[in-house]
Amino acid sequence: MATYDRRTATLALAHALSAAERGLPVIPLSRTKLPALRSPHRDAPEPFLCRGECGRPGHGVHDATADPAAVRALFAAAPWATGYGIACGRSPHHLIGIDLDTKSDTDATASLRHLALRHLFTIPETVVVLTPSGGRHIWLTGPPGVTVPNSASRLAPGIDIRGAGGYLVGPGSLTDHGIYRTAPGTGHLAPAPCPSALLRLLVPPARSHPRAGPSADGPGRGHGLVQFVRAAHEGQRNTRLFWAACRAYEDGIGDSLADALAEAAVHTGLTDREARATLASAARLTTAS
Known part of the structure; x- marks a missing residue:
């Protein structure tokens, strides 16, 4: 492995361990922002539904862990990893990610501001991660027992939600497009509780008909x-x-x-x-x- 790659992998592991120390479950990611470890069932003759019950790594977000030894083992199995993902919806933080996309035609920041005015909530001071494309990930926490689903532009154009079963790219991760960084003045903060009015928008009733x-x-x-x-x-x-x-x-x-x-x-x-x-x-x- 090249010196630069080895240094990148070491930094990715260090950032992941730092997140794990805060109780955030993590997985190694490749430069494409996808899980670095491939499924151990990829060669199965028929589709194989497994979320890690087999005990082997390679199940994406289901591998996520905050145990330092387990984190080290995952990264040892993926020495090409250049970043890490943080699983959302998992105890103890039940993380919710508000992903403001700048690549869409709509100003996602303005859309969120309009939602806040309409539904009478404010986004509290919390962790904000800046993406290489100029977007922002706002970290919030939800209450135990409430499942926030993943969604894309359902809340408003350009606003994606990372909830249960999803993950956020962690700050310090290197991707093909650049490095994810914590916004100045937010790195020392803990993820803030999601405002109740916003939380109600994120968990609409699931209707079968x-x-x-x-x-x-x-x-x-x-x-x-x-x-x-x-x-x-x-x-x-x-x-x-x-x-x-x-x-x-x-x-x-x-x-x-x-x-x-x-x-x-x-x-x-x-x-x-x-x-x-x-x-x-x-x-x-x-x-x-």
Whole structure:
């Protein structure tokens, strides 16, 4: 390996270990910003669904770890790595990445500002990473039990969201287009909690068909929210419960509907403890000043 490449790999590992010390799960990335390790099942005759259960590396974001020894092992298996990715949605930070793209025709920064004015939230002081193309990654954290999905330009043109199952390129990573760097004055900050109004925009209800959602108003509002939660499938349960609970608390019926919502969530497969934790998160977020 060339001296320059060896130095680059050493720096990538050092940056990754620094992130891991902060509790951020990481994986090695190549210059293309893709996971550096190829799937161990790539030669399987048929599609092979594995998220690391086989115990071998090469499962992308599912390999992400904050354990220093495991991080070193991943980078040792990928000595060509020039950067690292940080898994979003994982404990303890439950990281959410707001990716403001400058390559689109729309000013993503202005779009985010308009959203903030319309929905009455402000982006707190937090970690901001500058991309080589001139974009920005804003780091926020979400509450446990709430799944923020990945999306591209759903929130607004030019704004992509990195949530559960996604990753952010870590500062210090070298890519084909340049180096990702922490914005001045933000490197010492911890990722800030996502504003409640923005979080509600990031976790819209997942509808299987147009009639799956609750009624918009009227005396059956509470019943509709409960039925909406009961109709959740695996992968939707926490998200639906959180969305319905936020609507209930915003309408002033959260406390009276909490037991029914919890019972509906338990019916879908959540434990009562999980359901109550999600309800508590919704109550806390919707009543925050």
